[in-house]
Amino acid sequence: MMISIVGLGLIGGSFAKDLRKAGLADGLLGVETSPEHARRALELQLVDRIVPLFEAMRESDVLLLATPVDAIEAILPVILETVRPDQTVIDMGSAKLRIVETVRGHANRARYVAAHPMAGTENAGPDAALEDLFRGKTVLLCDLDASAPDACKTALEIFHAVGMKFEFMTADQHDRHAAYVSHLSHVAAYALSLAVQTEEKAGYAVPRLAGGGFASTVRLAKSSPEMWVPIFRHNREQVLHSIEAFSECLQVFKTCLEAEDYRRLDTLIREANQIRDLL
Amino acid sequence: MMISIVGLGLIGGSFAKDLRKAGLADGLLGVETSPEHARRALELQLVDRIVPLFEAMRESDVLLLATPVDAIEAILPVILETVRPDQTVIDMGSAKLRIVETVRGHANRARYVAAHPMAGTENAGPDAALEDLFRGKTVLLCDLDASAPDACKTALEIFHAVGMKFEFMTADQHDRHAAYVSHLSHVAAYALSLAVQTEEKAGYAVPRLAGGGFASTVRLAKSSPEMWVPIFRHNREQVLHSIEAFSECLQVFKTCLEAEDYRRLDTLIREANQIRDLL
Numbered sequence: 377m378m379i380s381i382v383g384l385g386l387i388g389g390s391f392a393k394d395l396r397k398a399g400l401a402d403g404l405l406g407v408e409t410s411p412e413h414a415r416r417a418l419e420l421q422l423v424d425r426i427v428p429l430f431e432a433m434r435e436s437d438v439l440l441l442a443t444p445v446d447a448i449e450a451i452l453p454v455i456l457e458t459v460r461p462d463q464t465v466i467d468m469g470s471a472k473l474r475i476v477e478t479v480r481g482h483a484n485r486a487r488y489v490a491a492h493p494m495a496g497t498e499n500a501g502p503d504a505a506l507e508d509l510f511r512g513k514t515v516l517l518c519d520l521d522a523s524a525p526d527a528c529k530t531a532l533e534i535f536h537a538v539g540m541k542f543e544f545m546t547a548d549q550h551d552r553h554a555a556y557v558s559h560l561s562h563v564a565a566y567a568l569s570l571a572v573q574t575e576e577k578a579g580y581a582v583p584r585l586a587g588g589g590f591a592s593t594v595r596l597a598k599s600s601p602e603m604w605v606p607i608f609r610h611n612r613e614q615v616l617h618s619i620e621a622f623s624e625c626l627q628v629f630k631t632c633l634e635a636e637d638y639r640r641l642d643t644l645i646r647e648a649n650q651i652r653d654l655l
Numbered sequence: 656m657m658i659s660i661v662g663l664g665l666i667g668g669s670f671a672k673d674l675r676k677a678g679l680a681d682g683l684l685g686v687e688t689s690p691e692h693a694r695r696a697l698e699l700q701l702v703d704r705i706v707p708l709f710e711a712m713r714e715s716d717v718l719l720l721a722t723p724v725d726a727i728e729a730i731l732p733v734i735l736e737t738v739r740p741d742q743t744v745i746d747m748g749s750a751k752l753r754i755v756e757t758v759r760g761h762a763n764r765a766r767y768v769a770a771h772p773m774a775g776t777e778n779a780g781p782d783a784a785l786e787d788l789f790r791g792k793t794v795l796l797c798d799l800d801a802s803a804p805d806a807c808k809t810a811l812e813i814f815h816a817v818g819m820k821f822e823f824m825t826a827d828q829h830d831r832h833a834a835y836v837s838h839l840s841h842v843a844a845y846a847l848s849l850a851v852q853t854e855e856k857a858g859y860a861v862p863r864l865a866g867g868g869f870a871s872t873v874r875l876a877k878s879s880p881e882m883w884v885p886i887f888r889h890n891r892e893q894v895l896h897s898i899e900a901f902s903e904c905l906q907v908f909k910t911c912l913e914a915e916d917y918r919r920l921d922t923l924i925r926e927a928n929q930i931r932d933l934l
Contacts, residue, residue, distance in 0.1 A: 494866040514864050543864055556854045557865035561872040564843050566927040567904035573926070574900060575835045576933060583933040585793050585822055586836035587773040591934060592871050593840040598931050601924035605917050612912055619909050621853060623902065625846035630898050633891055638884050645880035647852070648845035652877050654855060654862040655870060
């Protein structure tokens with residue numbers, strides 16, 4: 377099949393590498409609005425050609441949308457206007473509800489599959505593309521009852537080809553889940569980075585003199601605003617909900633320390649330790 | 656030289672491995688109050704023998720204290736009571752001020768060197784000991800003007816043997832720095848774990864369906880209360896200070912989302928991104 381990838385950053389570029397390796401695609405086309413990213417994608421041989429969106433739509437069996445979620449929201453309805461019954465459109469955005477709402481009831485809604493491959497790094501752009509980024513990870517497929525069976529089958533085939541496991545849920549469930557296990561981690565890392573940088577400027581903390589623990593906890597703070605501001609906007613309510621829950625847990629820690637209640641602090645840490653069993 | 660390691664967990668056990676590899680020690684003795692850890696340390700050949708503390712004190716040139724900080728606080732004054740002028744005692748606790756205060760003005764204070772090797776993992780016990788855990792990492796050496804020059808030299812020799820870089824600061828500076836680049840990361844990870852587990856119990860979040868980002872951010876939440884409650888107790892004020900600063904940064908994020916001020920959110924994320932240049 378002929379596959380077009382719209383957006384050749386970390387996710388789109390990594391898909392290009394693995395799809396090529398899997399031998400699933402007869403050809404790989406790329407759509408990329410950044411001239412610099414387009415040039416790098418060709419240099420890295422991520423795709424065979426860079427083409428305009430309308431050409432990708434004409435020539436492809438499958439379109440994979442791997443842009444920031446605001447761009448997905450903008451182009452998906454346009455794509456569905458002219459999509460053919462033999463074509464499948466799959467978006468890979470990190471927030472799902474607003475996107476599926478945008479095309480709910482659209483005449484060609486059934487050609488579209490809402491997906492979120494739960495994999496990534498803190499880096500962006502074609503140079504961040506990694507082989508095997510998705511292997512062994514899970515793709516969350518949302519609202520599949522609104523997608524045509526053959527479109528679902530194509531999506532499963534593609535995610536299977538890059539080594540992913542499947543889970544099925546509604547877009548609503550997805551967004552609440554993703555707020556906690558992905559979006560909140562980013563908020564926490566951004567806030568940690570800002571707090572430590574303020575101390576660093578005051579001369580009291582030296583991030584480069586940290587052990588691996590700090591680097592691990594703050595890693596996601598390197599993630600780009602181009603990707604993350606739209607995700608926070610799309611999933612605003614659930615992210616706010618998760619920040620509140622997180623702030624409350626922090627407050628409990630603070631109260632324990634203020635009251636010097638080390639027995640309760642011990643209990644809290646033991647509860648927190650149980651994340652071992654859930655990962 | 657003959658080296659005794661008091662506490663054969665992650666840090667003590669990893670030191671044992673690297674000191675043996677470096678060929679610096681003529682013999683390695685272990686002091687370990689947990690019979691199970693003592694048995695495992697011998698099975699893993701971390702040390703030659705397990706001995707009582709008084710025997711370690713009699714037979715060693717150097718004592719490395721690698722227990723939780725509350726145990727260091729308890730045994731360091733006892734050790735200094737009987738330390739000989741040819742012996743060096745080095746503690747490797749993650750909070751320093753309370754420990755150095757405990758022995759400030761002690762007749763044998765000069766035989767003691769306060770150190771914090773900034774390396775570790777979320778695991779505990781002799782089985783968590785890792786070769787090369789310290790290589791390329793930094794050891795923070797505190798209040799060295801209170802230690803005898805030959806004791807400082809011995810400490811530098813030992814940390815150099817396991818591949819560490821040196822930084823020098825006061826215990827006071829250390830504790831404020833460590834609150835931000837180490838202790839706060841643990842609080843954030845514990846709070847993230849608790850928030851996500853509450854959602855998991857409510858049926859809305861599935862941690863095993865997370866990508867690598869969540870695993871990275873929450874990793875430190877697996878760290879044991881035996882080690883961390885004493886650190887939080889020792890560095891209570893600075894940790895409280897850091898939690899407050901962190902909570903304020905979180906609040907700014909929350910305010911941006913509530914007000915839908917995405918331009919400011921973009922600016923905040925760009926500031927947070929600058930941690931790249933500081934690591």
